[in-house]
Amino acid sequence: MHKLTVPISEEAIRELKAGDPVSLNGVIVTGRDAAHKYLIDNFVKTGGQPPAAEQDMYATLQTLLKESVIYHCGPVVQQTDGIWKFVAAGPTTSIREEPYQADVIEHFNVRAVIGKGGMGAKTLQACQDFGAVYLHAIGGAATLIAESVKEVITVHKMEFGVPEAFWVIRVEDFPVVVTMDSHGNSLHKQMLEQSTEKFAQLIKG
Amino acid sequence: MHDLTDAFVELIRRAATQLPDDMKKAIREAKEKEDPGSAAAGALDTILKNVEMAREKSTPICQDTGTPIFQIYYPLGVSTRKLSDQIRKACAIATEKAYLRPNAVDSLTGKNSGDNTGIDYPTMHFHEWDEEGIKVQLILKGGGCENVSTQYKLPNTELGAGRDLEGVRRVVLDAVNKAQGLGCAPGVLGIAIGGDRGSSYIKSKEQLFRPLDDTNDDPDMGAMEDRILEEGNELGIGPMGFGGKTTLLGVKMGKLHRLPASYFVSVAYMCWANRRATMLVNGEEISYA
Structure with missing residues (x-):
């Protein structure tokens, strides 16, 4: 089992191969549909010249995401005495971020994306070009994964709603599997090819 | 008919946190069929552990607590309007208790209602039947x-x-x-x-x-x-x-x-x-x- 700790170096990423189980540790950030659209509209499309109101947020996110991890997750949370806790926090379907992910990886120097279901050709290429991997968490294993979240450090953009906000969390021994590596291999692509061949046999004639 | 709001909250809690026995049995049998040490066996093992943990801690099995879909069977004379109000109230309480994630979003503005109620949300199907009692079935259908x-x-x-x-x-x-x-x-x-x-x-x-x-x-x-x-x-x-x-x-x-x-x-x-x-x-x- 590989152990990854944020900040993650490019060397550590290049060592990983599709199929490797990984234990992830350190401070990571959740982000899904609204978050990715926000990152692209405000920071990538503006060529790093965000509107004045978003400049502080830009600096914060640059620091948080550099050599770190984006987790596609909309958690169930609970707040007691002002302290947030993750109650259930499994991955959401990643392919919805396919239009944005490659640019976000490049712009913010992100080293890994966690989600479920895998991503497409554009993200796979970005993993190769910029030294990143796609990590698959077990979909639906939300209570178990919430146990790996040891601390909710802060939350940004709560106006997006609980599932869509940027939650900054510290994780320990978060169990994931590399399904897209930085050498152009995708288990998802292989699986689709294999099952489609079998499907063709099943409906022949 | 007395107020069933609390009973509906309990129904939601059970659906969100306890996987039915037939599903657990099927997943256990599936795990036995996979090669030991394979990613498939590992995934099913994680799933089974998660299911047990969610039941013990009374927390959602999956963070996507989905669209609540209710099938309500009721006898002649019961007010479906009242039942419907109580179900909506129960959804809001269950959200506060973190059995449900706030999942109802305005389709144009993207604003989350925060309490799992909204336009035609949750989904309810009412059926009048000949029995004297009321039966309510709930499924949580993830996105x-x-x-x-x-x-x-x-x-x-x-x-x-x-x-x-x-x-x-x-x-x-x-x-x-x-x-x-x-x-x-x-x-x-x-x-x-x-x-x-x-x-x-x-x-x-x-x-x-x-x-x-x-x-x-x-x-x-x-x-x-x-x-x-x-x-x-x-x-x-x-x-x-x-x-x-x-x-x-x-x-x-x-x-x-x-x-x-x-x-x-x-x-x-x-x-x-x-x-x-x-x-x-x-x-x-x-x-x-």
């Missing part, structure tokens, strides 16, 4: 598996699918192949043949309320359920799409009358976290199954 659910119009030239059970088999297997691991495989399929587009989708979701081990009243559809289950698993997609022997845990099929001109096949894909619960109300007595 990942809803997004891979689909509908076909037969004939379908590309798949060589005509207007018969063989055609149904072809399009359903196509749906399973297209879904890959995206619907959180291994999944359960609810299939409806016929109807108009809307009634067909509703019927397909109704199939998901059936226990995995029941038998179809129609022997032809029953045989096709078994065949699709077997062939779906032959696709080898496996848990989470990691590859493996179990892609489907169950297949359930129903039919509706249709127009001569239309032949719809609807496929409701449900993730392994097939969260359903039932509540029975007889006078003062409330029980859950």
Whole structure:
């Protein structure tokens, strides 16, 4: 089992191969549909010249995401005495971020994306070009994964709603599997090819 | 009729935090079939651990607590308006208690209502029946598996699918192949043949309320359920799409009358976290199954 700790170096990423189980540790950030659209509209499309109101947020996110991890997750949370806790926090379907992910990886120097279901050709290429991997968490294993979240450090953009906000969390021994590596291999692509061949046999004639 | 709001909150809690026994049994059996040490076996093992942990801690099995879909059977004289108000109130309380994630979003503004109520949200289907008591069934239908659910119009030239059970088999297997691991495989399929587009989708979701081990009243559809289950698993997609022997845990099929001109096949894909619960109300007595 590989152990990854944020900040993650490019060397550590290049060592990983599709199929490797990984234990992830350190401070990571959740982000899904609204978050990715926000990152692209405000920071990538503006060529790093965000509107004045978003400049502080830009600096914060640059620091948080550099050599770190984006987790596609909309958690169930609970707040007691002002302290947030993750109650259930499994991955959401990643392919919805396919239009944005490659640019976000490049712009913010992100080293890994966690989600479920895998991503497409554009993200796979970005993993190769910029030294990143796609990590698959077990979909639906939300209570178990919430146990790996040891601390909710802060939350940004709560106006997006609980599932869509940027939650900054510290994780320990978060169990994931590399399904897209930085050498152009995708288990998802292989699986689709294999099952489609079998499907063709099943409906022949 | 007394106020059932608290009873509905308990129904939601049970659905969100306790996987039904038939689903657990099917996942355990699936794990035995996978090669020890494989990614598929690992995924199923994690799933089983998570299911136990969620029950013990009374926390959601999956953070996507989905669209709550209620089927309400009530006797003559019960106010469906009152029941509907109580269900909506219960959804809001269950959200506060973190049994449900706030999941109802305005389709244009993107604003989350924060309490799982909104326009036609949650989904409720009322049926008057001859019994004296009330029966309420709830399913929590996650977004990942809803997004891979689909509908076909037969004939379908590309798949060589005509207007018969063989055609149904072809399009359903196509749906399973297209879904890959995206619907959180291994999944359960609810299939409806016929109807108009809307009634067909509703019927397909109704199939998901059936226990995995029941038998179809129609022997032809029953045989096709078994065949699709077997062939779906032959696709080898496996848990989470990691590859493996179990892609489907169950297949359930129903039919509706249709127009001569239309032949719809609807496929409701449900993730392994097939969260359903039932509540029975007889006078003062409330029980859950």
